[in-house]
Amino acid sequence: MPDWVIVIGKSLLLITILFFLTKWLGKKQLSQLNIFEYISGIVLGGIVAIHTIEPDSNILNGLVAMAVWFLVPYAVEYISLKSKSFRNFTEGKSTVFIQDGKIMEDNLKKEGYSTDDLLEKLRDNNVFLASDVEFAVLEPSGTLSVLPKKENQPLTAKDLGLKLAPQKEPQAVIMDGKVLLEPLANLSLNTNWLETELDKMSVSIENVFLAQADNDGQLTVDLYDDKIAVAEPTEKPLLLATMKKCQADLELFSLATKNEKAKQMYEKNSKKLQSAIDLVQFHLK
Template sequence: MPGWLEIVIRSVVFIIVLFVITKALGKKQMSQLDIFQYITGIVIGSIVAIHVTDHTTNAVHGFLALAVWFLITIAIEYTALKSKRFRNLVQGKGTVLIQNGKVMEDNMKKERFTTDDLLEELRNNRVFNAADVEFAVLESTGKVNILPKKEHQPITPKIIGAHVAPEKEPQTVIMDGHALLEPLANASLNTNWLETELDKMNVSIENVFLGQVDSDGQLTVDLYDDKLTVAEPTEKPLVLASLKKCQADLELFALETENQDSKLLYQKNSKRMQEAIDKITPYLQ
Protein backbone atom coordinates (compact mmCIF):
# COMPACT_ATOMS: atom_id res chain seq x y z
CA MET A 1 0.00 0.00 0.00
CA PRO A 2 1.42 3.46 -0.88
CA GLY A 3 2.51 5.52 2.12
CA TRP A 4 0.23 8.46 1.30
CA LEU A 5 -2.82 6.20 1.08
CA GLU A 6 -1.98 4.60 4.44
CA ILE A 7 -1.76 8.06 6.04
CA VAL A 8 -5.15 9.00 4.57
CA ILE A 9 -6.78 5.82 5.85
CA ARG A 10 -5.15 6.19 9.29
CA SER A 11 -6.29 9.83 9.47
CA VAL A 12 -9.90 8.94 8.74
CA VAL A 13 -9.91 5.99 11.17
CA PHE A 14 -8.22 7.91 13.98
CA ILE A 15 -10.56 10.88 13.52
CA ILE A 16 -13.53 8.55 13.96
CA VAL A 17 -11.93 6.91 17.01
CA LEU A 18 -11.02 10.29 18.52
CA PHE A 19 -14.58 11.53 17.97
CA VAL A 20 -16.01 8.46 19.71
CA ILE A 21 -13.60 8.81 22.65
CA THR A 22 -14.30 12.54 23.05
CA LYS A 23 -18.04 11.88 22.87
CA ALA A 24 -17.73 9.15 25.51
CA LEU A 25 -15.69 11.36 27.84
CA GLY A 26 -18.60 13.80 27.90
CA LYS A 27 -19.18 17.53 27.49
CA LYS A 28 -16.93 18.33 30.43
CA GLN A 29 -13.94 17.48 28.24
CA MET A 30 -15.03 20.24 25.84
CA SER A 31 -15.27 22.93 28.52
CA GLN A 32 -12.47 24.75 30.27
CA LEU A 33 -9.94 22.12 31.28
CA ASP A 34 -8.68 21.29 34.74
CA ILE A 35 -5.19 19.83 35.23
CA PHE A 36 -5.99 16.21 34.38
CA GLN A 37 -8.23 17.10 31.44
CA TYR A 38 -5.43 19.27 30.08
CA ILE A 39 -3.00 16.34 30.32
CA THR A 40 -5.57 14.01 28.74
CA GLY A 41 -6.00 16.29 25.75
CA ILE A 42 -2.24 16.52 25.18
CA VAL A 43 -1.66 12.75 25.47
CA ILE A 44 -4.57 11.70 23.24
CA GLY A 45 -3.64 14.32 20.66
CA SER A 46 -0.01 13.17 20.68
CA ILE A 47 -0.97 9.51 20.27
CA VAL A 48 -3.19 10.31 17.29
CA ALA A 49 -0.61 12.61 15.69
CA ILE A 50 2.19 10.04 15.95
CA HIS A 51 0.20 7.15 14.53
CA VAL A 52 -1.37 9.23 11.75
CA THR A 53 1.79 10.84 10.37
CA ASP A 54 4.26 7.99 10.91
CA HIS A 55 3.15 5.02 8.79
CA THR A 56 6.01 2.90 10.17
CA THR A 57 4.27 2.65 13.53
CA ASN A 58 1.80 -0.08 14.35
CA ALA A 59 -1.73 1.35 14.18
CA VAL A 60 -2.99 -1.39 16.50
CA HIS A 61 -0.63 -0.13 19.18
CA GLY A 62 -2.11 3.34 18.70
CA PHE A 63 -5.65 2.05 19.19
CA LEU A 64 -4.48 0.13 22.25
CA ALA A 65 -2.86 3.24 23.72
CA LEU A 66 -6.03 5.26 23.14
CA ALA A 67 -8.14 2.53 24.75
CA VAL A 68 -5.85 2.37 27.80
CA TRP A 69 -5.83 6.13 28.23
CA PHE A 70 -9.60 6.26 27.78
CA LEU A 71 -10.09 3.66 30.52
CA ILE A 72 -7.65 5.47 32.81
CA THR A 73 -9.53 8.75 32.29
CA ILE A 74 -12.90 7.13 33.00
CA ALA A 75 -11.53 5.43 36.13
CA ILE A 76 -10.01 8.66 37.47
CA GLU A 77 -13.17 10.70 36.83
CA TYR A 78 -15.34 7.98 38.45
CA THR A 79 -13.06 7.92 41.51
CA ALA A 80 -13.14 11.72 41.63
CA LEU A 81 -16.93 11.60 41.79
CA LYS A 82 -16.75 9.35 44.85
CA SER A 83 -13.91 11.01 46.77
CA LYS A 84 -13.49 14.74 47.37
CA ARG A 85 -9.92 14.27 48.59
CA PHE A 86 -9.00 12.44 45.38
CA ARG A 87 -10.89 15.07 43.35
CA ASN A 88 -8.89 17.85 44.98
CA LEU A 89 -5.66 15.97 44.25
CA VAL A 90 -6.42 15.29 40.58
CA GLN A 91 -8.51 18.28 39.56
CA GLY A 92 -7.24 20.83 42.05
CA LYS A 93 -9.38 23.30 43.96
CA GLY A 94 -10.10 27.00 43.92
CA THR A 95 -7.79 29.58 45.44
CA VAL A 96 -9.21 32.72 47.06
CA LEU A 97 -7.70 35.88 45.58
CA ILE A 98 -9.92 38.49 47.24
CA GLN A 99 -11.91 38.08 50.44
CA ASN A 100 -14.01 40.74 52.14
CA GLY A 101 -12.53 43.29 49.75
CA LYS A 102 -8.94 42.41 50.73
CA VAL A 103 -6.46 41.03 48.18
CA MET A 104 -4.85 37.77 49.36
CA GLU A 105 -1.21 38.44 48.36
CA ASP A 106 0.10 35.12 49.68
CA ASN A 107 -2.42 33.15 47.64
CA MET A 108 -1.53 35.15 44.55
CA LYS A 109 2.17 34.37 45.03
CA LYS A 110 1.34 30.71 45.53
CA GLU A 111 -0.50 30.59 42.20
CA ARG A 112 2.07 32.89 40.52
CA PHE A 113 -0.79 35.28 39.78
CA THR A 114 0.40 38.83 39.18
CA THR A 115 -1.40 42.05 40.00
CA ASP A 116 -1.83 42.69 36.28
CA ASP A 117 -3.41 39.25 35.91
CA LEU A 118 -5.85 40.05 38.71
CA LEU A 119 -6.79 43.45 37.29
CA GLU A 120 -7.31 41.90 33.87
CA GLU A 121 -9.67 39.29 35.31
CA LEU A 122 -11.55 41.99 37.20
CA ARG A 123 -12.01 43.95 33.98
CA ASN A 124 -13.21 40.79 32.23
CA ASN A 125 -15.91 40.64 34.89
CA ARG A 126 -16.72 44.35 34.41
CA VAL A 127 -15.16 45.35 37.71
CA PHE A 128 -12.56 48.12 37.64
CA ASN A 129 -11.85 48.61 41.31
CA ALA A 130 -10.58 45.79 43.54
CA ALA A 131 -12.18 47.46 46.55
CA ASP A 132 -15.60 46.82 44.98
CA VAL A 133 -15.09 43.03 45.16
CA GLU A 134 -16.44 41.02 48.07
CA PHE A 135 -15.01 37.68 46.97
CA ALA A 136 -12.89 36.41 44.07
CA VAL A 137 -11.66 32.86 43.53
CA LEU A 138 -9.28 31.33 41.01
CA GLU A 139 -10.93 28.08 39.90
CA SER A 140 -9.04 24.90 39.05
CA THR A 141 -9.78 25.61 35.38
CA GLY A 142 -7.89 28.93 35.57
CA LYS A 143 -11.05 31.03 35.45
CA VAL A 144 -11.59 33.77 38.03
CA ASN A 145 -15.12 34.11 39.42
CA ILE A 146 -16.01 37.32 41.18
CA LEU A 147 -18.76 38.38 43.60
CA PRO A 148 -19.09 42.19 43.76
CA LYS A 149 -20.05 43.85 47.02
CA LYS A 150 -23.78 44.19 47.59
CA GLU A 151 -23.88 47.89 46.78
CA HIS A 152 -22.12 47.27 43.45
CA GLN A 153 -24.34 44.42 42.27
CA PRO A 154 -26.93 45.04 39.53
CA ILE A 155 -30.42 45.91 40.73
CA THR A 156 -32.88 43.04 40.34
CA PRO A 157 -36.68 43.02 40.67
CA LYS A 158 -36.28 41.09 43.94
CA ILE A 159 -34.12 43.82 45.48
CA ILE A 160 -36.66 46.57 44.73
CA GLY A 161 -39.61 44.34 45.62
CA ALA A 162 -41.09 44.31 42.13
CA HIS A 163 -43.15 41.43 40.79
CA VAL A 164 -42.37 40.22 37.30
CA ALA A 165 -43.94 37.54 35.18
CA PRO A 166 -42.31 34.11 35.26
CA GLU A 167 -40.45 33.35 32.06
CA LYS A 168 -39.81 30.00 30.46
CA GLU A 169 -37.40 28.96 27.76
CA PRO A 170 -38.40 30.29 24.31
CA GLN A 171 -39.27 27.54 21.87
CA THR A 172 -37.84 27.63 18.35
CA VAL A 173 -40.83 26.62 16.24
CA ILE A 174 -39.54 27.58 12.77
CA MET A 175 -36.06 26.96 11.43
CA ASP A 176 -34.88 27.41 7.85
CA GLY A 177 -38.43 27.78 6.60
CA HIS A 178 -39.75 24.59 8.22
CA ALA A 179 -42.04 24.15 11.22
CA LEU A 180 -40.63 22.15 14.12
CA LEU A 181 -43.36 19.98 15.62
CA GLU A 182 -41.70 19.01 18.91
CA PRO A 183 -41.06 22.61 20.11
CA LEU A 184 -44.63 23.49 19.11
CA ALA A 185 -45.92 20.63 21.25
CA ASN A 186 -43.68 21.73 24.15
CA ALA A 187 -45.35 25.14 23.97
CA SER A 188 -48.81 23.50 23.83
CA LEU A 189 -49.34 24.85 20.31
CA ASN A 190 -49.96 23.35 16.89
CA THR A 191 -49.41 24.07 13.20
CA ASN A 192 -52.87 25.65 12.82
CA TRP A 193 -51.95 28.27 15.43
CA LEU A 194 -48.63 28.86 13.69
CA GLU A 195 -50.28 29.37 10.32
CA THR A 196 -52.77 31.81 11.86
CA GLU A 197 -50.00 33.87 13.47
CA LEU A 198 -48.03 33.98 10.22
CA ASP A 199 -51.15 35.08 8.35
CA LYS A 200 -51.53 37.97 10.81
CA MET A 201 -47.98 39.04 9.94
CA ASN A 202 -48.64 38.49 6.22
CA VAL A 203 -45.62 36.19 6.08
CA SER A 204 -45.25 32.74 4.53
CA ILE A 205 -43.33 30.10 6.45
CA GLU A 206 -40.91 29.59 3.53
CA ASN A 207 -39.64 33.16 4.04
CA VAL A 208 -38.92 32.66 7.76
CA PHE A 209 -35.33 31.92 8.74
CA LEU A 210 -36.06 31.66 12.46
CA GLY A 211 -39.27 31.76 14.46
CA GLN A 212 -39.55 31.59 18.25
CA VAL A 213 -42.39 31.55 20.75
CA ASP A 214 -41.84 33.15 24.16
CA SER A 215 -43.38 32.08 27.46
CA ASP A 216 -46.37 34.36 26.78
CA GLY A 217 -47.17 32.59 23.52
CA GLN A 218 -46.03 35.46 21.30
CA LEU A 219 -44.40 34.59 17.99
CA THR A 220 -41.39 36.54 16.72
CA VAL A 221 -39.79 35.82 13.36
CA ASP A 222 -36.60 36.66 11.50
CA LEU A 223 -36.94 36.67 7.71
CA TYR A 224 -34.46 35.70 5.06
CA ASP A 225 -34.91 39.13 3.49
CA ASP A 226 -33.44 41.56 6.05
CA LYS A 227 -34.94 44.51 4.19
CA LEU A 228 -38.46 43.42 5.12
CA THR A 229 -39.81 44.41 8.53
CA VAL A 230 -42.32 42.50 10.61
CA ALA A 231 -44.57 44.15 13.15
CA GLU A 232 -43.86 43.48 16.80
CA PRO A 233 -46.29 41.14 18.64
CA THR A 234 -49.36 43.04 19.84
CA GLU A 235 -51.26 40.42 21.84
CA LYS A 236 -50.32 41.71 25.29
CA PRO A 237 -50.86 45.43 24.50
CA LEU A 238 -54.25 44.57 23.00
CA VAL A 239 -55.28 42.61 26.11
CA LEU A 240 -54.28 45.54 28.34
CA ALA A 241 -56.12 48.00 26.11
CA SER A 242 -59.27 45.82 26.21
CA LEU A 243 -59.18 45.67 30.01
CA LYS A 244 -58.80 49.45 30.26
CA LYS A 245 -61.71 49.93 27.86
CA CYS A 246 -63.90 47.66 29.98
CA GLN A 247 -63.00 49.64 33.10
CA ALA A 248 -63.75 52.93 31.32
CA ASP A 249 -67.11 51.58 30.09
CA LEU A 250 -68.09 50.63 33.64
CA GLU A 251 -67.31 54.14 34.84
CA LEU A 252 -69.34 55.59 31.97
CA PHE A 253 -72.32 53.32 32.77
CA ALA A 254 -72.14 54.46 36.41
CA LEU A 255 -72.33 58.10 35.35
CA GLU A 256 -75.18 57.59 32.89
CA THR A 257 -77.54 55.45 34.97
CA GLU A 258 -80.03 57.04 37.39
CA ASN A 259 -80.67 53.81 39.26
CA GLN A 260 -78.66 53.99 42.49
CA ASP A 261 -78.34 50.21 42.83
CA SER A 262 -77.01 49.95 39.28
CA LYS A 263 -74.70 52.93 39.83
CA LEU A 264 -73.17 51.31 42.93
CA LEU A 265 -72.79 48.02 41.09
CA TYR A 266 -71.00 49.66 38.16
CA GLN A 267 -68.74 51.64 40.49
CA LYS A 268 -67.89 48.53 42.51
CA ASN A 269 -67.04 46.50 39.40
CA SER A 270 -65.10 49.43 37.93
CA LYS A 271 -62.97 49.57 41.07
CA ARG A 272 -62.39 45.80 40.99
CA MET A 273 -61.46 46.01 37.31
CA GLN A 274 -58.95 48.77 38.08
CA GLU A 275 -57.40 46.63 40.80
CA ALA A 276 -57.08 43.75 38.36
CA ILE A 277 -55.48 46.06 35.77
CA ASP A 278 -52.97 47.32 38.34
CA LYS A 279 -51.97 43.76 39.22
CA ILE A 280 -51.70 42.47 35.67
CA THR A 281 -50.06 45.53 34.05
CA PRO A 282 -46.46 44.44 34.92
CA TYR A 283 -47.11 41.15 33.12
CA LEU A 284 -48.50 42.79 29.99
CA GLN A 285 -45.87 45.50 29.47
Protein backbone atom coordinates in the same frame (compact mmCIF):
# COMPACT_ATOMS: atom_id res chain seq x y z
CA MET B 1 -0.05 -0.26 -1.31
CA PRO B 2 1.06 3.38 -1.80
CA ASP B 3 2.07 5.29 1.34
CA TRP B 4 -0.50 8.02 0.73
CA VAL B 5 -3.33 5.46 0.78
CA ILE B 6 -2.05 4.10 4.11
CA VAL B 7 -1.87 7.63 5.55
CA ILE B 8 -5.43 8.38 4.46
CA GLY B 9 -6.71 5.09 5.90
CA LYS B 10 -4.94 5.58 9.22
CA SER B 11 -6.10 9.19 9.43
CA LEU B 12 -9.75 8.26 8.94
CA LEU B 13 -9.53 5.39 11.44
CA LEU B 14 -7.71 7.33 14.17
CA ILE B 15 -9.76 10.51 13.87
CA THR B 16 -12.94 8.42 14.17
CA ILE B 17 -11.61 6.69 17.30
CA LEU B 18 -10.43 10.01 18.76
CA PHE B 19 -13.88 11.50 18.14
CA PHE B 20 -15.61 8.74 20.11
CA LEU B 21 -13.02 8.80 22.89
CA THR B 22 -13.62 12.52 23.34
CA LYS B 23 -17.40 11.98 23.44
CA TRP B 24 -17.03 9.23 26.04
CA LEU B 25 -14.87 11.47 28.23
CA GLY B 26 -17.84 13.84 28.32
CA LYS B 27 -18.60 17.46 27.49
CA LYS B 28 -16.83 18.62 30.63
CA GLN B 29 -13.47 18.00 28.97
CA LEU B 30 -14.40 20.45 26.22
CA SER B 31 -15.08 23.27 28.69
CA GLN B 32 -13.07 22.57 31.84
CA LEU B 33 -9.79 20.67 31.66
CA ASN B 34 -8.16 19.29 34.78
CA ILE B 35 -4.50 18.25 34.74
CA PHE B 36 -5.11 14.69 33.56
CA GLU B 37 -7.56 15.75 30.85
CA TYR B 38 -5.18 18.45 29.64
CA ILE B 39 -2.25 16.03 29.42
CA SER B 40 -4.31 13.25 27.85
CA GLY B 41 -5.69 15.62 25.23
CA ILE B 42 -2.18 16.61 24.15
CA VAL B 43 -0.85 13.04 24.18
CA LEU B 44 -3.83 11.57 22.32
CA GLY B 45 -3.40 14.20 19.62
CA GLY B 46 0.31 13.39 19.44
CA ILE B 47 -0.32 9.64 19.15
CA VAL B 48 -2.79 10.22 16.32
CA ALA B 49 -0.35 12.54 14.52
CA ILE B 50 2.61 10.13 14.82
CA HIS B 51 0.71 7.07 13.64
CA THR B 52 -0.94 9.05 10.85
CA ILE B 53 2.17 10.41 9.14
CA GLU B 54 4.30 7.26 9.67
CA PRO B 55 3.11 4.63 7.16
CA ASP B 56 5.36 1.95 8.70
CA SER B 57 4.18 2.47 12.29
CA ASN B 58 2.22 -0.33 13.93
CA ILE B 59 -1.40 0.78 14.10
CA LEU B 60 -2.10 -1.73 16.89
CA ASN B 61 0.49 -0.06 19.12
CA GLY B 62 -1.17 3.26 18.44
CA LEU B 63 -4.58 1.90 19.41
CA VAL B 64 -3.19 0.41 22.63
CA ALA B 65 -1.53 3.72 23.54
CA MET B 66 -4.76 5.60 22.85
CA ALA B 67 -6.69 3.14 25.01
CA VAL B 68 -4.28 3.68 27.92
CA TRP B 69 -4.44 7.46 27.64
CA PHE B 70 -8.22 7.25 27.47
CA LEU B 71 -8.67 4.91 30.44
CA VAL B 72 -6.40 6.86 32.80
CA PRO B 73 -8.35 10.19 32.70
CA TYR B 74 -11.62 8.24 32.56
CA ALA B 75 -10.68 6.40 35.77
CA VAL B 76 -9.51 9.64 37.39
CA GLU B 77 -12.81 11.31 36.51
CA TYR B 78 -14.79 8.37 37.92
CA ILE B 79 -12.86 8.31 41.20
CA SER B 80 -13.15 12.11 41.47
CA LEU B 81 -16.94 11.82 41.40
CA LYS B 82 -16.80 9.42 44.35
CA SER B 83 -14.13 11.09 46.47
CA LYS B 84 -13.97 14.77 47.45
CA SER B 85 -10.37 14.54 48.69
CA PHE B 86 -9.22 12.84 45.48
CA ARG B 87 -11.07 15.48 43.45
CA ASN B 88 -9.31 18.24 45.36
CA PHE B 89 -5.96 16.55 44.66
CA THR B 90 -6.51 16.12 40.91
CA GLU B 91 -8.52 19.24 40.10
CA GLY B 92 -7.36 21.59 42.83
CA LYS B 93 -9.42 23.78 45.16
CA SER B 94 -10.85 27.24 44.81
CA THR B 95 -8.76 30.16 46.06
CA VAL B 96 -10.36 33.24 47.61
CA PHE B 97 -9.00 36.49 46.16
CA ILE B 98 -11.41 38.97 47.76
CA GLN B 99 -13.30 38.37 51.01
CA ASP B 100 -15.54 40.83 52.84
CA GLY B 101 -14.43 43.47 50.33
CA LYS B 102 -10.71 43.01 51.14
CA ILE B 103 -8.09 41.69 48.70
CA MET B 104 -6.22 38.62 49.97
CA GLU B 105 -2.67 39.48 48.87
CA ASP B 106 -1.15 36.21 50.12
CA ASN B 107 -3.58 34.17 48.03
CA LEU B 108 -2.77 36.25 44.96
CA LYS B 109 0.93 35.50 45.39
CA LYS B 110 0.21 31.82 46.03
CA GLU B 111 -1.54 31.53 42.65
CA GLY B 112 1.00 33.71 40.85
CA TYR B 113 -1.46 36.53 40.19
CA SER B 114 -0.39 40.15 40.05
CA THR B 115 -2.66 43.09 40.83
CA ASP B 116 -3.01 43.71 37.08
CA ASP B 117 -4.11 40.08 36.59
CA LEU B 118 -6.77 40.46 39.27
CA LEU B 119 -8.08 43.71 37.77
CA GLU B 120 -8.19 42.10 34.32
CA LYS B 121 -10.23 39.19 35.68
CA LEU B 122 -12.59 41.62 37.40
CA ARG B 123 -13.07 43.55 34.15
CA ASP B 124 -13.97 40.25 32.47
CA ASN B 125 -16.87 40.18 34.96
CA ASN B 126 -17.85 43.79 34.13
CA VAL B 127 -16.41 45.06 37.44
CA PHE B 128 -14.03 48.01 37.17
CA LEU B 129 -13.58 48.87 40.86
CA ALA B 130 -12.19 46.28 43.25
CA SER B 131 -13.98 48.12 46.05
CA ASP B 132 -17.32 47.15 44.46
CA VAL B 133 -16.64 43.45 45.12
CA GLU B 134 -17.78 41.63 48.25
CA PHE B 135 -16.34 38.22 47.38
CA ALA B 136 -14.23 36.82 44.53
CA VAL B 137 -12.87 33.29 44.17
CA LEU B 138 -10.56 31.72 41.59
CA GLU B 139 -12.11 28.44 40.48
CA PRO B 140 -10.02 25.33 39.69
CA SER B 141 -10.88 25.89 36.01
CA GLY B 142 -9.09 29.28 36.11
CA THR B 143 -12.21 31.45 35.96
CA LEU B 144 -12.87 34.13 38.56
CA SER B 145 -16.32 34.10 40.15
CA VAL B 146 -17.33 37.52 41.48
CA LEU B 147 -20.06 38.55 43.93
CA PRO B 148 -20.60 42.35 43.87
CA LYS B 149 -21.58 44.16 47.03
CA LYS B 150 -25.32 44.28 47.62
CA GLU B 151 -25.65 47.92 46.60
CA ASN B 152 -23.90 47.19 43.30
CA GLN B 153 -26.08 44.23 42.33
CA PRO B 154 -28.87 44.75 39.79
CA LEU B 155 -32.43 44.85 41.09
CA THR B 156 -34.46 41.69 40.71
CA ALA B 157 -38.18 41.01 40.82
CA LYS B 158 -37.68 39.56 44.30
CA ASP B 159 -36.11 42.83 45.48
CA LEU B 160 -39.17 44.68 44.20
CA GLY B 161 -41.55 42.24 45.86
CA LEU B 162 -42.92 40.99 42.53
CA LYS B 163 -44.05 37.41 42.04
CA LEU B 164 -43.45 36.25 38.49
CA ALA B 165 -45.05 33.28 36.80
CA PRO B 166 -42.76 30.42 35.75
CA GLN B 167 -41.41 30.91 32.24
CA LYS B 168 -40.33 28.28 29.76
CA GLU B 169 -37.51 28.92 27.36
CA PRO B 170 -38.55 30.16 23.87
CA GLN B 171 -38.79 27.42 21.29
CA ALA B 172 -37.76 27.50 17.64
CA VAL B 173 -40.96 26.46 15.84
CA ILE B 174 -39.78 27.14 12.27
CA MET B 175 -36.24 26.61 11.04
CA ASP B 176 -35.10 26.96 7.44
CA GLY B 177 -38.70 27.17 6.26
CA LYS B 178 -39.75 23.92 7.97
CA VAL B 179 -42.17 23.58 10.88
CA LEU B 180 -40.78 21.84 13.99
CA LEU B 181 -43.62 19.95 15.62
CA GLU B 182 -41.93 18.92 18.88
CA PRO B 183 -41.14 22.50 20.05
CA LEU B 184 -44.72 23.48 19.23
CA ALA B 185 -46.01 20.62 21.38
CA ASN B 186 -43.70 21.66 24.23
CA LEU B 187 -45.54 25.00 24.32
CA SER B 188 -48.96 23.30 24.00
CA LEU B 189 -49.40 24.88 20.55
CA ASN B 190 -50.20 23.40 17.15
CA THR B 191 -49.77 24.12 13.45
CA ASN B 192 -53.20 25.79 13.22
CA TRP B 193 -52.08 28.40 15.76
CA LEU B 194 -48.83 28.87 13.87
CA GLU B 195 -50.54 29.35 10.53
CA THR B 196 -52.99 31.84 12.09
CA GLU B 197 -50.15 33.90 13.58
CA LEU B 198 -48.27 33.91 10.28
CA ASP B 199 -51.43 34.97 8.43
CA LYS B 200 -51.67 37.99 10.77
CA MET B 201 -48.17 38.94 9.61
CA SER B 202 -48.95 38.16 5.96
CA VAL B 203 -46.02 35.73 5.91
CA SER B 204 -45.83 32.21 4.49
CA ILE B 205 -43.92 29.41 6.21
CA GLU B 206 -41.59 28.95 3.23
CA ASN B 207 -40.33 32.54 3.60
CA VAL B 208 -39.41 32.13 7.28
CA PHE B 209 -35.77 31.46 8.10
CA LEU B 210 -36.36 31.27 11.86
CA ALA B 211 -39.46 31.63 14.03
CA GLN B 212 -39.54 31.44 17.82
CA ALA B 213 -42.48 31.31 20.19
CA ASP B 214 -42.54 31.93 23.94
CA ASN B 215 -44.82 30.48 26.59
CA ASP B 216 -47.10 33.54 26.31
CA GLY B 217 -47.91 32.60 22.72
CA GLN B 218 -45.98 35.44 21.11
CA LEU B 219 -44.32 34.65 17.80
CA THR B 220 -41.24 36.40 16.41
CA VAL B 221 -39.93 35.65 12.92
CA ASP B 222 -36.88 36.31 10.80
CA LEU B 223 -37.38 36.12 7.04
CA TYR B 224 -35.04 35.10 4.26
CA ASP B 225 -35.66 38.48 2.65
CA ASP B 226 -34.21 41.03 5.08
CA LYS B 227 -35.82 43.89 3.16
CA ILE B 228 -39.30 42.84 4.26
CA ALA B 229 -40.34 44.42 7.57
CA VAL B 230 -42.27 42.22 9.99
CA ALA B 231 -44.42 43.72 12.72
CA GLU B 232 -43.43 43.06 16.33
CA PRO B 233 -45.80 40.98 18.50
CA THR B 234 -48.61 43.20 19.84
CA GLU B 235 -50.79 40.80 21.84
CA LYS B 236 -49.56 41.90 25.26
CA PRO B 237 -49.66 45.67 24.63
CA LEU B 238 -53.12 45.33 23.09
CA LEU B 239 -54.38 43.36 26.08
CA LEU B 240 -53.03 45.97 28.48
CA ALA B 241 -54.54 48.80 26.44
CA THR B 242 -57.92 47.03 26.35
CA MET B 243 -57.92 46.54 30.12
CA LYS B 244 -57.07 50.21 30.69
CA LYS B 245 -59.84 51.29 28.30
CA CYS B 246 -62.38 49.11 30.11
CA GLN B 247 -61.31 50.56 33.47
CA ALA B 248 -61.63 54.09 32.12
CA ASP B 249 -65.08 53.28 30.67
CA LEU B 250 -66.26 51.99 34.05
CA GLU B 251 -65.14 55.22 35.72
CA LEU B 252 -66.92 57.22 33.03
CA PHE B 253 -70.12 55.21 33.47
CA SER B 254 -70.04 55.76 37.25
CA LEU B 255 -69.81 59.53 36.70
CA ALA B 256 -72.51 59.59 34.01
CA THR B 257 -75.21 57.56 35.75
CA LYS B 258 -77.64 58.97 38.29
CA ASN B 259 -78.63 55.54 39.58
CA GLU B 260 -76.88 55.10 42.94
CA LYS B 261 -76.73 51.30 42.72
CA ALA B 262 -75.30 51.41 39.22
CA LYS B 263 -72.77 54.05 40.31
CA GLN B 264 -71.56 51.85 43.18
CA MET B 265 -71.35 48.83 40.89
CA TYR B 266 -69.29 50.72 38.29
CA GLU B 267 -66.95 52.15 40.94
CA LYS B 268 -66.49 48.74 42.59
CA ASN B 269 -65.66 46.99 39.31
CA SER B 270 -63.45 49.88 38.21
CA LYS B 271 -61.33 49.45 41.36
CA LYS B 272 -61.15 45.67 40.86
CA LEU B 273 -60.01 46.11 37.28
CA GLN B 274 -57.44 48.70 38.33
CA SER B 275 -56.07 46.24 40.88
CA ALA B 276 -55.82 43.61 38.15
CA ILE B 277 -54.02 46.08 35.88
CA ASP B 278 -51.53 46.90 38.64
CA LEU B 279 -50.77 43.19 39.02
CA VAL B 280 -50.27 42.34 35.34
CA GLN B 281 -48.98 45.50 33.68
CA PHE B 282 -45.37 44.59 34.57
CA HIS B 283 -45.79 41.39 32.52
CA LEU B 284 -47.67 42.99 29.63
CA LYS B 285 -45.38 45.93 28.92
